[in-house]
Amino acid sequence: MRNTTMSAPRLSRAPLYAALTLGAAVMLVPFAWMVLTALKPAAELGKGTWLPERVRWGNFADAFNAAPFDVYFRNSLLMSVGQTLITVVLASAAGYALARTPIRGRGLFFGLTVGMIMVPVYVILIPRFLIVRSIPFFGGNDWLGQGGTGWLDSWWALIVPGALAPLYIFLARQFYVDLPDELADAARLDGLSEIGIWARVMTPLIKPAIITIAVFQFQSSWNDFLWPLLVTRTDEMRPIQLGLAVFSHADIEVQWNYLMAGTALATLPMIALFLVAQRYFVEGMASAGLKG
């Protein structure tokens, strides 16, 4: 009796493993195709074979000559790091204020934040572009924001508007709310300032939440495309996703091995980030889904 119950599930495991493996292969095939193409000499591209007959690492160096992928990469890095730093500071500050300080209109501001979470970027895109173009005293603008190009094609436009999302304020607030009062009270008696309580007592307690916010923002900054497409004009300012799109739409015939080398450069940091911070992505996503 015991034997049958033990062996029956084990037998049924085989189709399960087969299905999961097949599915995983489908998920990974495009990445394999990307890496293998990136290593092929140009002459092998049209053959439609999988493995390169001759592995050509030089494609990566040549890709940098075909398009300034190193500049794109640097720009993506600066933009992502900048936006992540701003998000972590502003979201935790605002989230803390909404969760734990007795300011008037707190409920209203919290409601506003929640209401803004679901606003699709495509709805606010056009006015946001016009606002960025009309920032006074920038890019040749007068004090009314007229006459010039404002923040367009500058680090300001690339970093600031996308540097905070209402979702992150909301997430930070949800974690601060659950903390006990006693710690803040004790710190207050010790003479710590209110800002000090936020920065040095309460925020360290929600470190996992802060890391979750940071990795999500870094991912969305790194992968952002539409906003940089609108506000940058020159290769000097383009992040890597935009660089890829530009290179793939070049008028001359696309050099697929170079493009795949560039694409590998654009995807590998995110794959590395997931492998390092997997727990935060998975748990962050799961807790967002289950609290709802």
Place this chain on the structure above:
Amino acid sequence: MTTTDTGALPATRRPPRSAPAAHSPGAARALTRPQRRAGWLLLAPGLAHMTLFVAVPMLLALGFSFFAYDFLQAPRWVGLDNYRTLLHDDRFHTALWNTTLYTVVIVPVGMALALAIALGLDQRIKARGFFRTAYYLPHMTATVAVAVVWLWLLDPNAGALNNFLALFGVARVNWLGSTTWALPAIMALGIWQGLGTKMVIYLAALQTVPAELKEAARLDGANRWQVFRNVTWPAIASGNLFVLITSVIFSFQVFEQVYVMTRGGPINSTLVLTYDIYLNAFTRLRFGYACAEAVVFLLIIGLVTLAVMRFNRGARDA
């Protein structure tokens, strides 16, 4: 959706409990003054950012939708004309139809596949971490980057898909150049990339299914399907609703794969709402009209979301 405990925490919780003189409201306010000052200081930058880059643009989008504005001349009031034009705009109709079709196909297919994978990974299996990573990876990487890879994968002459199909004697297909296949190709990318998040949420939801209940049902002689239908499925209802709503909202906003792979073509067969808004605003410079289209887009997403929630509540009460 996560509005369980809104900001209305009782204010009486705020003053330090150790404060002895908090009898009158005035004294309490005086004691909490440093806290209020710090609160405003901390809230201000985030609030200012949200106001300038989200709230004001929202209102401006609504406002501009009543104007003709082409960037070169000053905005001119046209009332509801933009909305009237939209009613008879064939491109808008095509985009709305394609976006709806895209959503109606990829949301159920993606959800079913993600649930199946999550159920598979929820068994006691080896290498679960590897499988989870494999299924999640496409979601980590930029849509633009994976769309560029797919462009090459679907290349009619040298692409991997046609070479694979040729093994079975299938003739070469120009996937993205065909009005029949371009939208399905975009859908396939959407399903492939969207599996990861759905799977992760389902995996978490499956953790909440009470094991005793499943065991009890099994002892009562229920087969696997009956256990799933009567125990697991009801227990993951809230996770299911969350996946459904976020998937619908997300898939309505499909943009990047269209931009990279087809540019809305061939013959508008992959023209979607976001891409049409983008074209109206930034290549035709019809800002007012594009804003009207964006407002309608927002209304559609809002109404669909409400309908899903209403339908779900009705189904649960029944």
